[in-house]
Amino acid sequence: MARPKELDPRASLAAALGSQVRRLREGHGWTQQDLADRLYVSATRVAQIELATDPPNEALTQDLDRVLEAADELNVAWFHMNRLNHPSWLRPYVDLERSACRMRKYAVQLVPGILQTAEYAAALFSVGQPGITDDALKRLVEARTSRQSLLTGPDPMHLWAVIDETILMRPFGDDDSIMRDQLNHMLMAAAKPHVELQILPLEAGHHGMMDGPVTLLEFPDRPSIAYLAGTAGGEVVESAHTVKKYATMYDRLMVDSLSPEESRDLIRSTLKERYGCPPPPPSNDP
Structure with missing residues (x-):
């Protein structure tokens, strides 16, 4: 089995969110496909989130937080990530x-x-x-x-x-x-x-x-x-x-x-x- 690609959670807020998703998923003992089945998305989509190549939107983050029993941890991380997408003056x-x-x-x-x-x-x-x-x-x-x-x-x-x-x-x-x-x-x-x-x-x-x-x-x-x-x-x-x-x-x-x-x-x-x-x-x- 290929070793998961390493991701530095300090690289960006999207990377920090992806690392949290991977940690919580592995804590449940799930593969990316297991999590994808619970979210009704593809395993590729889960990989994109974990690798920060395509971060989730708010609705998907809410689903991730619920399915992974993250106690609002992922929602908070998404809020801070999304906040930076606004211009600094806004x-x-x-x-x-x-x-x-x-x-x-x-x-x-x-x-x-x-x-x-x-x-x-x-x-x-x-x-x-x-x-x-x-x-x-x-x-x-x-x-x-x-x-x-x-x-x-x-x-x-x-x-x-x-x-x-x-x-x-x-x-x-x-x-x-x-x-x-x-x-x-x-x-x-x-x-x-x-x-x-x-x-x-x-x-x-x-x-x-x-x-x-x-x-x-x-x-x-x-x-x-x-x-x-x-x-x-x-x-x-x-x-x-x-x-x-x-x-x-x-x-x-x-x-x-x-x-x-x-x-x-x-x-x-x-x-x-x-x-x-x-x-x-x-x-x-x-």
Whole structure:
């Protein structure tokens, strides 16, 4: 029998995660095929994880943690590995986002990251970073879409998003299916009881947040913060006075926007008129 390839767990966080998976697997007395059978993946996929050539996504990591009885050890390792896939300037905000109980977000140019499909995110990163490698693109997309886990589970974060109408009107990507799937995804998210989505119509005119996207985060155990995103960085604002100012402007946007029901109707009509397809069926999520 061939000797397993040695892997330095200090080489990277992906290598550290792979080493943990191998150690736990061997502790159970399982081969890679034994573990693969329990995960409904191939033995090659298990080898890729253990050798850090293709790290697992969040869902697969959760399955690994459960099957290997890792007591959240693998989930924690995945979190730290995934955190590094975000730009360094974004990481402080991402850490805050994970502990928030409520998010209010205004999006002016792009669908909010927490609501983006993988294809939409890939198109965005490909344009914004010419020459990006496939591996780097995959890591960025996984980091972006993994944030949607905040909207699932027994105690999901409450999201209220106000989205500028121009986002619905602007073609995105090289294929109509990218924007069609993105709009469908937004409709399905908006059907959840803890997600509210409003469209700010063009007729609303000018307002206090036209300079760029703004996010307001509320926490169960600390004061609220505002996050101001830009093309090359972002700023976390903790001043109570400034946060209150942005909260007041956000309240104004909510008043000027279409109601959640009208907003969903506008997305449905956009899907039908611009993309010639019916909207998704109503969600049965509780």
